[in-house]
Amino acid sequence: MAGAFQIRSVAGVVLVVAIFWAIATRKKEDGILYANEYRNKLRTPEEAVKVVKSGDWVFMSHFAMFPQALDEALSKRVGEVHDVMVRSVCATVSPKICAADPEKKSFTYMSGYLSGHERKLGEKGLCYYIPGNYSASPTNIRNGNMYPPDVAMIQTTPPDNNGYFNFGTSVSYARATCEKAKTIILEVNDQVPWVLGGEQESIHISEVDYIVEKSYPLPQLPPTNTETEAERAIASILIEEIEDGSCLQFGIGGMPNTIAKMIADSDLKNLGIHSEMATTSYIDLILKGKVNGSMKNIDRYKTVFTFAMGTQQLYDFLDRNPSFASYPVDITNNPNRIALNDKQIAINNTVEIDLLGQISSESSGTRQISGTGGQVDFTMGASQSKGGKPFICMSSTTMHGGKLTSRIVPSIKTFSAVTCPRTIAPTIVTEYGKAQLTGKSTFKRAEMLIELAHPDFREDLIKAAQAQNIWTRTNKIS
Structure with missing residues (x-):
């Protein structure tokens, strides 16, 4: 029995060696094949x-x-x-x-x-x-x-x-x-x-x-190190809405970076990320153990995205990192798929919002600023998620032509695009608070939005609401 066992073991070793040799040889042959094909298809840019x-x-x-x-x-x-x-x-x-x-x-x-x-x-x-x-x-x-x-x-x-x-x-x-x-x-x-x-x-x-x-470094987006008082106030409101196990989506800019810093310094744990964009701000969240994806229902333990922009640190961090998974956008941004993760938090910015709850996030009049992107996708996905919360954020005012103007307006500027229609308007956040618009009547929306406006513009907005017949005697502004 012992001798037979030894013979079978030796034969087994020989077989294993033969298999590995065949695999290695095949890989070598494949490498030569692909190298030849690569050379045959290689062109200068001008030729291509x-x-x-x-x-x-x-x-x-x-x-x-x-x-x-x-x-x-x-x-x-x-x-x-x-x-x-x-x-x-x-x-x-x-x-x-x-x-x-x-x-x-x-x-x-x-x-x-x-x-x-x-x-x-x-x-x-x-x-x-x-x-x-x-x-x-x-x-x-x-x-x-x-x-x-x-x-x-x-x-x-x-x-x-x-x-x-x-x-x-x-x-x-x-x-x-x-x-x-x-x-x-x-x-x-x-x-x-x-x-x-x-x-x-x-x-x-x-x-x-x-x-x-062609060899060259990828273009970088340096981190936004400055943050405004309004951004800090908005981030403070949003951080209170995030629970352990939440799944996050936010992009790049002063306010998202501020939120990421607050999360990194918080007691939150077991967070996930399902987003269209991967940014440098995610690195600290992962390294500090705030984000691990352990509570996600799909793509557990993975940070999911479809594109990345940021610093060289981000690009180096992404390289063959098994904690990330990149998908095509019809998967990452599919509202039904987004909703599969519980407690999906979607945080997006806007240019202006009118008293009806119409959200314009990509243009100002005929001037195209950015695009629709995934704002509608993630607003709808987070709203359908169990415990999910979509947010549209903005400072209450902006400087335009050297003049302070309200970003909460009676009506969207002529020719501006409505990115999110009023039918899917979620929770709006400014430095003055938050207003959950879903399911609210026109007069109630007007009241809630005016409360989020800068105090200097509230009286004019009330007059505009009255002119639009979306103001009643029961409306109050604190």
Whole structure:
């Protein structure tokens, strides 16, 4: 028996060694295969963009992943092509195709959410906004509501040993775009973090037509170190609404950063994050043990997002970090999926709100400031979550033309977009308090909102409410 056991053990060892040798050999062969395929598809940026023809639709990847080398190469084709439509989202650099073609003879540029760079271009007529809820973008591409791209230009990581490139900090709707694109060009950047995903975070070399290489650091958004008195007051109100086990969504800016600092210094525990954006402010929450995702109903122990923007510290922290999971936006921003996590907290900003509860968060008159993004998605998702709470926040006033003006107004400014209709208006927060508008009548909404306004504007707002017939003798303003 002992001898037989030894023989079987030796045979087993030989078999195991053979299996591992076969795997290693196969991996080596695959590596050679993919290396050859990589070299065969490698082009200079100038060679790759020659595939763009007049009348084409071109997609460029989003946010910090905007493909800078391909953009620059395409800008040199001004005059060679005409009527080329280019779209992206929130480019964190100013597209060179716009600077090279101010008369738009060759290129027309569009964005699904305006960055600061794109806002300035929009004011010059060089960038057009594409309205829509962020969550609907992949569906709109797949079903043809958005023009299918002739050419997709997407920045990625270098490939792994299995021939996969990672979409880095912007999964967004890159995969949906690649499914519909006639030609796929990857801009490979060795400084892009490999971001682990829930799904659709990578593309295989067999799906790619051309590859260009360019190494540069991703654009950074420095943390907002200054905070106003109003932001601190709003954050203090919001922190009282967050419980142990809550699931958070908030973006970037002074007020979200202030909230994150307060959470980091609080006694809150077992928090989760399900958001469309990952920011630098999340790092401290994770390192201090405030966020662990242990109470989430889905994606437990994972911080879920669809794109990331922030400092180099954030990009380094994301690289192959198993506590993060990046999904396409039709998953992260699906209101039904958002609602699966209990106690979902959604914190978003706005430009102004009128006495009916109409929320304008993306434009001021004809001036497009940003975009709808995921505000509607997360407002609806959090409202459907068990114990969930959606908030729309703003300081009560702003300076306009050197004059202090109220951000609570009788009616939304002419031509301004209504981002959240009054039918889904949630809890509104200013430095003067909070008002839960859901289920309230028009006259009660007017009263509650005027109480949140700066005292200098309340009398005029009461007169406006009376003129709109949404004020009764029972209304009171403390």
